[in-house]
Amino acid sequence: MDIKVILVEPIYQGNVGSVARAMKNFGYSDLVLVNPCELSGQARAMSSHARDILENAITVSSIEEAVAGCSLMVGTTGITGTRFDLHLRVPGYSPSEIKERLLDMDGTIALLFGREDNGFTKEELKKCDIIMTIPTSEIYPVMNLSHAVAVILYEFSEMEKGSNPMADPFDMKLLYEHISELLADIDYPEHKREKTDLMLRRIFGRACLLPREVQTLRGVMRRMQKRSDVESEQDDNII
Amino acid sequence: MDIKVILVEPIYQGNVGSVARAMKNFGYSDLVLVNPCELSGQARAMSSHARDILENAITVSSIEEAVAGCSLMVGTTGITGTRFDLHLRVPGYSPSEIKERLLDMDGTIALLFGREDNGFTKEELKKCDIIMTIPTSEIYPVMNLSHAVAVILYEFSEMEKGSNPMADPFDMKLLYEHISELLADIDYPEHKREKTDLMLRRIFGRACLLPREVQTLRGVMRRMQKRSDVESEQDDNII
Numbered sequence: 001m002d003i004k005v006i007l008v009e010p011i012y013q014g015n016v017g018s019v020a021r022a023m024k025n026f027g028y029s030d031l032v033l034v035n036p037c038e039l040s041g042q043a044r045a046m047s048s049h050a051r052d053i054l055e056n057a058i059t060v061s062s063i064e065e066a067v068a069g070c071s072l073m074v075g076t077t078g079i080t081g082t083r084f085d086l087h088l089r090v091p092g093y094s095p096s097e098i099k100e101r102l103l104d105m106d107g108t109i110a111l112l113f114g115r116e117d118n119g120f121t122k123e124e125l126k127k128c129d130i131i132m133t134i135p136t137s138e139i140y141p142v143m144n145l146s147h148a149v150a151v152i153l154y155e156f157s158e159m160e161k162g163s164n165p166m167a168d169p170f171d172m173k174l175l176y177e178h179i180s181e182l183l184a185d186i187d188y189p190e191h192k193r194e195k196t197d198l199m200l201r202r203i204f205g206r207a208c209l210l211p212r213e214v215q216t217l218r219g220v221m222r223r224m225q226k227r228s229d230v231e232s233e234q235d236d237n238i239i
Numbered sequence: 240m241d242i243k244v245i246l247v248e249p250i251y252q253g254n255v256g257s258v259a260r261a262m263k264n265f266g267y268s269d270l271v272l273v274n275p276c277e278l279s280g281q282a283r284a285m286s287s288h289a290r291d292i293l294e295n296a297i298t299v300s301s302i303e304e305a306v307a308g309c310s311l312m313v314g315t316t317g318i319t320g321t322r323f324d325l326h327l328r329v330p331g332y333s334p335s336e337i338k339e340r341l342l343d344m345d346g347t348i349a350l351l352f353g354r355e356d357n358g359f360t361k362e363e364l365k366k367c368d369i370i371m372t373i374p375t376s377e378i379y380p381v382m383n384l385s386h387a388v389a390v391i392l393y394e395f396s397e398m399e400k401g402s403n404p405m406a407d408p409f410d411m412k413l414l415y416e417h418i419s420e421l422l423a424d425i426d427y428p429e430h431k432r433e434k435t436d437l438m439l440r441r442i443f444g445r446a447c448l449l450p451r452e453v454q455t456l457r458g459v460m461r462r463m464q465k466r467s468d469v470e471s472e473q474d475d476n477i478i
Contacts, residue, residue, distance in 0.1 A: 049381070
């Protein structure tokens with residue numbers, strides 16, 4: 001399975017170096033850094049014999065650029081849902097559960113890791129298809145960034161490329177836009193719309209859809225929209 | 240399962256702190272340090288909220304003291320066997336294979352980690368019952384010490400205590416001494432004795448023997464010794 005490790009605004013260069021080393025230990029090389037801290041001597045020292053991974057890392061200024069071409073965006077968070085953002089963070093899957101889900105699939109997975117101090121913003125979490133949480137002690141769940149990367153790559157490293165290509169990222173984007181459009185078309189209550197939109201995105205995201213499934217879903221939605229148009233016209237006529 | 244993490248002569252204090260953090264993340268607290276480097280500010284900084292684990296770590300001056308009371312000594316090495324010490328390092332088991340083996344067992348496991356630069360000495364490796372190797376890329380198999388600890392504790396953290404108590408460490412020691420004695424008694428060729436002794440130790444070590452199995456094995460060996468005595472006496476008589 002192709003994996004891109006994406007660090008979002010890492011603040012300690014030593015961690016970036018350590019992440020590069022863990023990647024090379026498990027045979028991965030695609031490192032993407034979104035607005036990283038300065039990388040100099042300490043990052044190189046911690047990367048040890050993985051200096052090539054560090055030097056070939058791609059630096060971008062947005063998550064959108066970082067995930068380009070990826071079929072699935074997996075956001076890793078050690079922080080479980082609070083009362084205010086529960087819908088953003090649940091359900092959270094363990095690395096082994098996500099591995100199970102990806103068996104027999106083919107595509108590029110974006111593994112996203114947030115800032116060492118504040119993790120992801122709500123907007124960033126919303127963009128993820130699946131939320132991954134490493135099962136840890138409740139007493140001290142916050143892992144060091146490079147430890148989290150090492151544990152996840154260890155879990156994923158035995159995963160082989162399957163024979164079912166995942167849906168194209170562009171088609172998934174169109175599907176999600178279509179869902180938002182449909183919710184508006186059917187006059188879904190405004191105050192619930194955002195959460196439901198996100199929930200549907202999470203459901204289809206973690207389902208790892210095949211290309212033909214995306215097309216069928218969009219066909220069903222077009223049908224619903226058509227029906228809804230007819231009915232609003234009828235409503236208009238009655239008025 | 241009770242686990243003791245034992246670092247043998249660690250040389251970087253930052254690593255010791257990081258190990259403490261990884262232990263607390265996965266709910267472990269027994270850290271034993273054999274002749275460690277100086278531990279000061281950097282160790283505390285890297286331990287983050289696991290300063291208690293670091294402060295409660297026990298410092299000893301030998302591996303024997305470190306493993307006191309442990310039923311199984313698992314030595315972790317990233318370095319696979321070379322021509323000269325292959326018999327010391329193989330077979331190496333992955334963390335998940337060792338987890339499988341320990342299912343349903345009860346006892347304290349000593350997880351030993353060698354020096355960051357030179358790992359274990361041959362004499363230290365000989366003392367281990369099982370050799371564990373994290374499956375890594377062949378290109379760069381040497382993991383950071385705290386990454387290795389994190390990956391292994393992640394793998395072991397879901398392991399529950401079983402109902403079969405492992406043989407008492409003292410009885411295992413007697414068994415191993417008995418094996419050496421037996422090899423001498425049967426005039427096993429001197430030049431092969433050390434390697435065979437170690438191989439038998441590894442076989443019984445990884446078998447995670449139950450108390451009654453140790454007693455039966457020793458009974459069988461006593462019988463062999465008796466038989467061997469009788470035969471040597473007969474030989475003597477013939478001469």
